Amino acid sequence: MAEKVLMKGNEALAEAALRAGSRFYSGYPITPQTEILEYLSTRMAEVGGFFVQAESELCGINMVFGAAAAGARAFTTSSGPGYSLKQEGISYLAANDLPAVIIDVMRIGSGLGDIFMGQGDYWQLTRGGGHGDYRTIVLAPNSVQENVETVQLAFDLAEKYLHPVIIASDAGIGQMMEPVELPDFKDHDINKFDWAVRGCKEDEPMRACQNIYYAKHSTDYPEYLTKKYNDIEENEQRWESYQVEDAEVVLVAYGSSSRVAKDTVDTAREQGFKLGLIRPITLWPFPKKAFAEAKAAKAFCTVEVNILGQMVDDVKLATEGKFPVGFAGNFFAIPDPDEIIATAKALLK
Amino acid sequence: MAEVRLPKRIMNSGGWCQGCGHGVVVRLIAEVLDELGVADKAIAVEDVACGSMSMSGVLNCDAIMAAHGRPIPVANGAKGARPDSIVYAHLGDGSAYSIGSAELVHTALRGDNMTVIVVNNTVYGMTGGQMAPTTLPAEKTASSPKGKDADRYGVLNVVDLIGKLNATYIARGEIYDVASTAKTKAMIKKAFQNQIDNKGFSLVEVLAPCPTNLHMTPVQCKEFVHTEATKFFPLGEFVDK
Numbered sequence: 409m410a411e412k413v414l415m416k417g418n419e420a421l422a423e424a425a426l427r428a429g430s431r432f433y434s435g436y437p438i439t440p441q442t443e444i445l446e447y448l449s450t451r452m453a454e455v456g457g458f459f460v461q462a463e464s465e466l467c468g469i470n471m472v473f474g475a476a477a478a479g480a481r482a483f484t485t486s487s488g489p490g491y492s493l494k495q496e497g498i499s500y501l502a503a504n505d506l507p508a509v510i511i512d513v514m515r516i517g518s519g520l521g522d523i524f525m526g527q528g529d530y531w532q533l534t535r536g537g538g539h540g541d542y543r544t545i546v547l548a549p550n551s552v553q554e555n556v557e558t559v560q561l562a563f564d565l566a567e568k569y570l571h572p573v574i575i576a577s578d579a580g581i582g583q584m585m586e587p588v589e590l591p592d593f594k595d596h597d598i599n600k601f602d603w604a605v606r607g608c609k610e611d612e613p614m615r616a617c618q619n620i621y622y623a624k625h626s627t628d629y630p631e632y633l634t635k636k637y638n639d640i641e642e643n644e645q646r647w648e649s650y651q652v653e654d655a656e657v658v659l660v661a662y663g664s665s666s667r668v669a670k671d672t673v674d675t676a677r678e679q680g681f682k683l684g685l686i687r688p689i690t691l692w693p694f695p696k697k698a699f700a701e702a703k704a705a706k707a708f709c710t711v712e713v714n715i716l717g718q719m720v721d722d723v724k725l726a727t728e729g730k731f732p733v734g735f736a737g738n739f740f741a742i743p744d745p746d747e748i749i750a751t752a753k754a755l756l757k
Numbered sequence: 758m759a760e761v762r763l764p765k766r767i768m769n770s771g772g773w774c775q776g777c778g779h780g781v782v783v784r785l786i787a788e789v790l791d792e793l794g795v796a797d798k799a800i801a802v803e804d805v806a807c808g809s810m811s812m813s814g815v816l817n818c819d820a821i822m823a824a825h826g827r828p829i830p831v832a833n834g835a836k837g838a839r840p841d842s843i844v845y846a847h848l849g850d851g852s853a854y855s856i857g858s859a860e861l862v863h864t865a866l867r868g869d870n871m872t873v874i875v876v877n878n879t880v881y882g883m884t885g886g887q888m889a890p891t892t893l894p895a896e897k898t899a900s901s902p903k904g905k906d907a908d909r910y911g912v913l914n915v916v917d918l919i920g921k922l923n924a925t926y927i928a929r930g931e932i933y934d935v936a937s938t939a940k941t942k943a944m945i946k947k948a949f950q951n952q953i954d955n956k957g958f959s960l961v962e963v964l965a966p967c968p969t970n971l972h973m974t975p976v977q978c979k980e981f982v983h984t985e986a987t988k989f990f991p992l993g994e995f996v997d998k
């Protein structure tokens with residue numbers, strides 16, 4: 409039976425991962441994701457899983473790589489600076505067709521940046537971020553309840569495509585308390601995939617977990633890879649539309665800022681200004697299909713917590729450069745509705 | 758002619774250079790896995806460098822190729838996911854003692870139950886023989902053509918690095934002749950037996966020739982390892998709990 413409890417976003421993520429059948433976690437402290445590590449440091453043992461506080465994010469992701477190769481539902485968590493360190497392992501996971509879930513509870517800024525709420529990692533999350541030809545599926549929940557549902561989905565998609573999946577949470581959702589319905593526990597069969605290493609009998613062929621380029625394909629590798637990414641782009645775009653059909657300006661926002669953006673749509677409409685909202689739930693693949701619904705739109709405007717408007721280019725691509733695309737952004741907090749409305753109105757001039 | 762008997766898990770010879778030590782080490786591992794009766798549940802974790810040629814039709818054993826320097830945490834992950842399997846990391850000195858040194862230190866500090874086999878040939882083999890932390894003083898390499906300046910770079914002995922942490926077993930052997938190879942095999946066997954007995958972290962370093970990058974014949978290189986490398990890397994069992 410599903411239970412309803414009051415939980416912090418980060419802890420709900422952690423609990424939901426266990427309920428999705430994960431029994432392997434390796435992480436490192438960094439604000440604002442540390443509650444996940446702390447929660448699992450005792451909770452993982454209660455469900456009979458493996459927990460380790462690793463010596464670095466590099467170690468954390470490489471342990472996940474080993475566990476994923478052995479067939480486990482494995483995950484790790486971090487925030488901006490630590491996520492950068494995980495890029496090596498994420499590139500290897502992608503290259504080896506290994507399913508795993510990596511959670512980035514975003515903060516703000518490059519380098520050290522700062523520990524407060526931000527959406528500083530859009531570029532590195534959606535462009536691959538590590539070396540080589542790869543991208544990862546990126547899911548962006550915007551509530552504690554959605555955190556919980558997203559973890560299950562993330563593991564399912566990781567296994568469907570044999571690919572790393574990223575959850576782009578943020579300090580806002582991570583730290584907030586909300587009532588949440590926790591799903592029932594699901595079992596994961598570690599022997600579900602024949603490719604997972606486990607030891608082979610003398611007369612059996614060995615399993616080799618390596619670059620798929622070596623392992624399965626050689627000359628047809630580019631074709632294989634292109635198809636994989638095309639399939640994901642075609643099948644996995646996810647979004648929520650709110651008052652989009654008749655909107656003159658459509659806001660585009662995800663995560664914490666989408667909550668304010670949604671309120672802003674209501675406020676603007678009370679004032680007679682027709683705003684709408686597209687909320688990408690997958691940051692990659694970017695939900696290009698959502699933009700077909702914006703039939704009355706004259707302009708689009710992203711709402712983000714960063715300085716350079718990291719999502720603007722994706723909106724321009726999705727709208728084929730036919731419309732002005734504005735950026736209601738703020739480094740220090742989610743822009744307030746008045747600021748967003750003013751920026752959106754200015755686009756119509 | 759004496760009959761050539763391959764260990765059960767060895768499928769074929771590898772693509773290593775003539776006189777390379779890696780093939781001997783992989784053969785010893787194969788013999789040990791078979792003698793201990795754990796080959797069926799063994800998982801090898803290889804560094805992307807020369808050692809990983811064992812995955813190309815040499816050793817019939819489930820295997821993971823890890824990023825350079827990361828076989829130890831990857832092996833740790835596989836063991837964590839499948840505690841009943843027998844997991845070992847097989848990597849070179851550059852991987853274990855340079856780029857992967859943090860992971861080595863903390864795995865030994867935690868005393869994680871796994872087996873690590875380091876092949877120390879005093880250089881980076883795969884990239885063409887550059888200087889490593891294990892390169893001997895004055896040894897010429899591709900990135901120390903005038904000889905290693907040991908005052909600046911030092912020489913790293915793994916026993917100094919992790920000997921006082923929580924490893925169960927740390928030993929160093931060579932594969933110079935039949936007798937020394939047999940001793941090294943016994944060390945490798947102990948390192949696996951410890952894992953079977955849940956005793957913790959075991960590391961065996963094997964001094965091995967890389968004739969290609971030391972620009973020597975196989976015989977010269979073997980002699981070099983036996984007489985010169987052992988001055989800085991003495992043989993023996995240093996931790997045995």
Ligand code: SF4
Pocket residue numbers: 772773774775776777778779807878882883966967968969970
């Ligand atoms: S380069 Fe050195 S270590 Fe690599 S295969 Fe050749 S001899 Fe062996």
